[in-house]
Structure formats: C-alpha cells, structure tokens
Amino acid sequence: MRQQSVSSDLIWLDHVTKTYESGGPPAVADVSISVAAGEVVAIMGPSGSGKSTLLNLIAGLDRPTSGTVTVAGRRIDSLGESARARFRAQHIGIVFQFFNLLDDLTVEDNVLLPAQLAGASRRQARVRARELLEQLGIQDFRDTYPARLSGGQRQRVAIARALVNRPELLLADEPTGALDTATGQEIGRLLRDMNNAGQTLVLITHDPLLAQRYAARTVRVVDGRVAGTNAGVPA
C-alpha cells in the first residue's frame, strides 16, 4: 500500500475516517489510499465493510469526519456543497448498481442532464451524448424511457451519462450487481475497454471474480479498514 501521494495520483485519501453517529463505530477508519491516473482499482469487501462509504467520500457525495480527500489535485473534503457539486459534474462520473436513471426523462435526456447541469449548451451536449450512445450501442433507444429498457441497456445508459462530461474519474458501484451473468460480463468488458482508452476507474464490488478479472489492483476493506492490497490480473 502506498502511503504518500505522487504527482500522477488522481485520488489521494489520507488517513480518512468517517463516523455517522457520534460515539458510534466508524464506517471508515483511518484509510489511506491512492489511485494513479489511468489505473483500474477495485475496492472490495463484504456488505457493511465501508466500501460504499469510501465511494461516497471519493465522489464528494459525503465528507470525512477526519482526514483529507484529494481528487484531480483538489482537496474536495474542504469544499462547500456547491463547489463539490460543480467539481463532481466536471471531474467525476458515477455508475450505480441500480442505475439510478430518471424515469421521467428519455434515454438521451438522462445522458444530457449532467452536461447541462455543468453549463454545456444543449447542442454541444447532444453531440457528445449521441457519440456515447452510439459507442455503447444504444443509439436506437435515445427517445425511449428507461422503464422500457433491459437491465444491461439501462446500465449502458448510466455509463453514457457518467461519461458525458469526459470525467477524469469513473466510479462504479457494483456495476454488475443488478445484472445477469452474461450482461454483467458484457458491462465488465465495456468498462475495461474504457480503461484501455485511458479512463481511470474505481470499481466498488463484493465480487472477487469481478475485481480479479477487471482490476489491476484490488484494495480489500474489512470493518472500515484497509485489510490489504493485491495486484489483479485483468483478463
């Protein structure tokens, strides 16, 4: 485990602790992790181990109780709510286990939304969205509502949405957890292809096979602490 940040690190968590209830046990305790740009890292652990809390801290969705979180060279733990939202929109894409698509927006509008929130014009955003939809093979569904899509198609839409602002970091929380095996593998390969194209990726998973197959490095988390790190062998 590396203990010091180097200039190529995209993510640097330094002695991060997160406690939800005062006096209660920490969800994350004194964790220090770094992820280099272009790396694929899997954060793996059983349910309740604190891996989702780590994702929330890296994504700026939550603040640590102590320690510092630096992403893309910027301390995000000390940013205000608006600044964190702006940072998230510009630098981080998130793929959720249950897709978290907005049911009342079409596929294309779902993908457009982060770009528009970041201030892009609809025309600029649409060019990028259509490029992504085509790249992910779902261009025929751009006017369809998410409820009419299969699980795999929904996750592709979620990935397209996460990538629309060309984020430096893609966080994927159990990206295959809600999918059948074949579709899960398909999504896994898609993520690996993205990494091959230079996309930094952090996978949150409890599935050792997924971590082993797609991540170059796996950080094991148990009871909120880093229990070990080992290099994977991406298939």
Next chain:
Amino acid sequence: MRWFGAIRTATRSAKRHKAQVVALALVMMIATASATLGLALLAANDAPYQHAFAAQHGADLSVTVNPASVSSQELAATSTLSGVTAAAGPFSEASVQTDFQGQPFGQLTLAGRVSPSGSIDNLVLNAGHWPDGADQVVLNGSPSPDNPGVGDTLSVTSTSRPLNLKIVGFANSITNTADGWVIPRQVSALQSPGAPASGEMLYSFTHAATDAQIRADMATISSALPPGAVTGTGSWLTAENDAAGNGAIMEPFVIAFALIGLGMAVLIVGNVVSGAVIAGYHRIGVLKSIGLTPAQVVVAYLRRIGGPALVGCLLGVAAGNALALTVLHISANAYGVGSQHVPVWASVAAPAGLLLIAMATAFGPALRAGRLSAVQAIAAGRAPATGRGYAMHRLAARLGLPRPVGIGLAAPFARPARTVVTLAAITFGATAVIFAVGLTTSLSRASASQTLSDTVQVQVSQTGSTTAAPTAAQNAAATTALRTQPGTLHYVAVYSQGVQVPGVTGSVNISAYDGDSSWLGYALIAGHWYSAPGEVVVNTAFLNTSGLAVGDVATVNTGTAQVHVRIVGEVFQPNGGARMYGSTSTLTGLATAQNLEEFDAALQPGTDGSNYAQTVNSALGSHSPWGASSHTHGGKFYTIASALIGLLAFMVAIVAGLGVLNTVLMTTRDRVHDLGIYKALGMRPGQVITMVICWIAGPAVVAGAIAAPAAIALNTATLHAMGNTAHTGVPASFTQVFSPTRLALLSLAALIIAVAGALLPASWAARSQPVTALRTE
C-alpha cells in the same frame, strides 16, 4: 386485543416519520385556526348589535331628567312601574364644548359614573382605565389614529374657567347613553354657566321591540314623574339603526373572506391528508405481505392520520381563538359594539369538522389500500405514477431553458390532482390579496367621495360656542377670511335645509352651493354634476324614494318658493337619507343666514391645512361663531374596514403559503431519490432551489391568471352587495380600480405566495445530503 395490537405495532413508526407527522399536524392546526376564525367572523356578522345588546344589558330607553323638577325617590320609584324590568340612575351629566389641539372637537355629553359595570348599560372598557380622579374622562368608542387617544387632553371651553380633561380610556356603550364618562363629583364642575343641571335614567322593559312599544314605555315613565321632569329620551332602536348601517355594509366582504378561509382550509387538508396516505402505500404493501388484514390496514392508516390530525386540531382551535381576538376587536369597532368573542360552537365545530374532513379524506385512500394486494400497494407507493408528465419533460427539455427550470416546470404534471388542489389554494390566496387591494382602493374612493376628504382640506363650520345663529355680517366675515387667504384654491358656501318634495315621504336634505361646486368631487353613479340653471343632482335614496330617474323633473318646496328642477345626475352619498345638491340660484330661497351650514375650501398645492385653518381662525377672531378646521381624513368606518380587509387578506395569504409549503414538502418527499440522483450528477444547491421553486411556479402563474379576473368579479359583486345594503348605487369609478399594469403586478401575488411557501422546503432539499437521498427508497 391482538387485532389492535398488530395495528399499534404497525403505526408505531410514526415517530420515525417526524417530518410527515409535523407537516400533517401543522396543516391541521392552520386549517382549524383558519376555520375557527372564519366561523367566528360569520358569527360576529350575524346580528352583531343584538348579541352585543344582550351581552351588555343595553338600555331600552334612556331618559334625561331635570333634577330640579324631580326627587331621587320619585326616580327610584319608576323602577317598580309595570313593564319596567330594570332601572339604573340617575347619573348626573353635563354638556360641554371641547377643543383638541386648538381645533373644535365638538359638543360632548359627559355622564358621572362610578364604574363601567352596571345592571343596565354594562360598558365595555376598550382601552385605558376607568377615571379614578378629577379631570379624567373615558370617551365612548375606540381609539383611532385620526382622533385623540389615551393620554391626550381635551380642553373644555364652555365652563366658566378653562378646564382640561385627560383621556384615560375608551369604553363602548351599546346604546350610546353618553359621549363620555367622568367621576360623579366632576360633573358639577363641567356645567356651563347658567345651564340647568341634568341627570339620566336608564330602563329596560318587558316589551321594547318596536317604536310603538318604546313610546308606550316612555309614556309610562313620564306619567309617573312630575310635569317638566323629562327633558329628553333616547331609544335603543335609534342606536341600533346607527350601528346596523355600517355593520350591514361590512357583511359582504366579511362573508367573502370567511368563505375563502374555510374553502382553503378544506382544500389544503384534503390535499395533505390524501398525500400522506398515498405516500404510505409502499409501507401498507409491506404490512399486508406480513399478514395484516384489509380491515387492519384501513384502521392502521386512519389511526396514523388521526393522531397528528387531532393534535393539530386542538392546537388550531387555540391559535384560532388567539387570532380572533385581534380580528374581532377590529370588527367590533366597525360594527360599533363593545366587544365580540368566538362563540363556543365555533370552537367545537371547527376542530370537529376539520377532523371529520381529514378522516373522511383519509378513508378513501385507506380503503383502497386495504383492498389492494400487497404487490399492488408496494407498486402504487412509488411516486409518481409511471408515464405521467413524461411528455412535459420532453417538451421542457427542448425549450432551451436551464435544465433545473425545465425539470421543475414539468414536475407538476406528474401529480395532476395534487397540482390542481395546490393551484386552487394559491388561487384563493392570490384572489384574496388582489381583492383586498381592490376593495381597499374602492372603499378609499368611496370614503373620499362621501367625506370629500381628497378635495376639501379645510371646513369652516359653526363652533357652537354661542347659541345664537350667525349674523349676515359674521357670515360675510367668514367669506372674506377665506377669499383673502393666499393658500385658497377654491371655496364655496354650503346652505342646508330639509325641504319637501311632492312624492317623497319625509324631508329631503338639500345642499345649495353659492358658487362653483364642481371641484367638490362627489362620485357620480349616472349623469353629470349640475352645470346649468335649473339642474340638480340627487343621491340614490332620493331616486328610490321618489320613483324619479335621472332626466326627470322634480318640484321642490323650499319654504319660500316652488322650484322645478331637472335631475341631471345621481351621486354616491349613502348617508342621511334622500339628498339633493344644486346651486343657490336654482334652489331659490335657501341662501339665508340661518341655512348657512359651512364653507368648504380647497387649498393650493403645498399649503398646510392646519396652518391655514389657524390663520383663518386668527382672521375670524375668538368671538366669531365660525371656526376653521383641517379636514384630512376619511370616515372612521372606512379606516376600520380597510384595516380589517388588510388583516383578513394577510391571513388568507399566509394560509395559502403554508398550503404551498406542505405541497412542496410532500413533493420533495416523493422525489427525494431523484433529488439524490440530481445531486450526484452535479446539481448545485442553487440549482436545486431553482428547480423546487419551479415545481410551484407554473401553477402559480396559472393561479395568478385565474385570480385576477376572479378578484375583479368578487370586488365588483361585493361593492354592489355593499351598495345594495346601504341602499345606494355604486359609481363605476369605485369598481374600475384595476388598471392593466396594476392588475399584472397584483397577479404576481400568486407567484410571491408560491415562492414564499416553497422557499423553506426548497432550501431543505438543497441542504439534504445526496447520500441520504440516494439511500432513501
């Protein structure tokens, strides 16, 4: 008991849903307070004089006696006469001339009383305290900004030596038995030199409902006293007639506001309660899946709603009573009664009715939940229903609006029923605000027209300091004083007399103007102000009584001549029965020294009325029967009515805003997961607030568009109803108070109410952590 045990366990989670419980209780509290106030106003509006008369043991008859002609024993004996049920007095009294701040304040009849309470004419002390020493006075009525208040001093000018009376309070006599009260030993010091002593007896009778019965009662008293003992009488019917005039005029708008308040209360409760039950469908599904029967589900949900609703109702009735204290104090002033209270039935009916509405509203969705299968209930609990509002989202996305704005504007279509009810609540609130502004303007114009307060800044009238009528020389001196003042813009002498007009029962009050009177500014209902010889204008009461119309010719008997006049206009003047206005050259014979009532003067712009009046008074000298006073305010009734309208509109707007707050809260709760996604995707707090406010902005704009014409219609209908009550037509200038620009600005009231109501939940939504929101589902 096991049956209820499962329900108790199932509903125990209410403590974990504090926001929903608090919101429901809050809405019930506000609705109950609003309904209590509405019912209290309706009750206050129902025969207010009669109720106050009974509560304050009003005197059926007040009899002024000459103590020199009758003994105390003889007066005391009248209390046992046949038909007399109660008697009080004699109260010594004195008539005094008063000044306030150097200007004539008028003649007051002051009675000596030890305390305000009594078996008859129980006075209601509205402000200050009862006189507890010499040179203190309590005035009949209530404090008002335009008149002396508690702590001010009145100068008594009619006594042999100057005397000041400090106003220590205000009290209301329901039968106006005196203009003010002092301690009994003060009365002798207030007697004018040479004026006879005077006393007052108050009576209640078995039969005193009609003028005939009052006359019979009077005869009974008079016959029991020595000749010359009775010098004057006052009937409760006269006092009732005076009070009923203003009270009846208030009825239409008080009822309008009360009904708006009640309607909104019902709407908001229905919206919130049904929303709360529907929001619980998911949980209902879970409960059914673990074995709760349909009946248990229905009871569980009624119980879940009933608890907070009951607490809200109880708090609301207390809040309603507290609010009513202020409102009823104002309405009591307007009705001319001492005090009004929230009736017990209103304090019972409002919470009971609202609780019933809440439970009835909850029953439908709860019954539906009970009938749904577990799976259906879980699916139904996910909001919003699939497909609703999607088309609007697509449209909004293509409009090129900032995304938070587009998403916010499309959101109301996901819950159309809730949106319609919220729209109705905002419409009610905005209508009340626009209506209040319009009605206040209308009443202000009515006040200005009736009292000429906008045009006549100074009036020169007889001070009453001498009993003899002014001489022609004194009248000429007054004319000269006005003509020579540099600040005079217009002035005109007004001659008044009651005359006979064939076909009209009773006398007609004529005002004949010696000079140009077109600047006076009487509002015209029809026709035009007189401009040629032989032309007159009249009020509605004249036309109603005579059966004549504008354009007809009337014959006026001025006492010295028969004059044929053509009616060329109908003016707004609801007071004083049938009235006619014309020039002294048309109404020949009226311009005599005895008939000269006053001079009305308009001042050059920038001239101070008080300074002008003082200069005129200096020119007239202290021995002149004429005195000038500035005339800057309208009628007391209009001031009180405007205050009441403003307060009622403010309260309705507050209730509407709280209705919006609860709707937005419910929507926020529905969409909490979506909010989490938006935030995770980079939506900033400011964008969240914009989006949430836009949820309600669309309905608010529609509400404003509906409220504007609704308020115009309501204002016109209310003014005509008030006019009908006062037996007068309404000039078009009173109803045409909304210019397009003004109406457009007033329509923004809907948006202001909506934004004010949405801001708090919007900022809560903006502050919520995305992680918390994403975990919620």
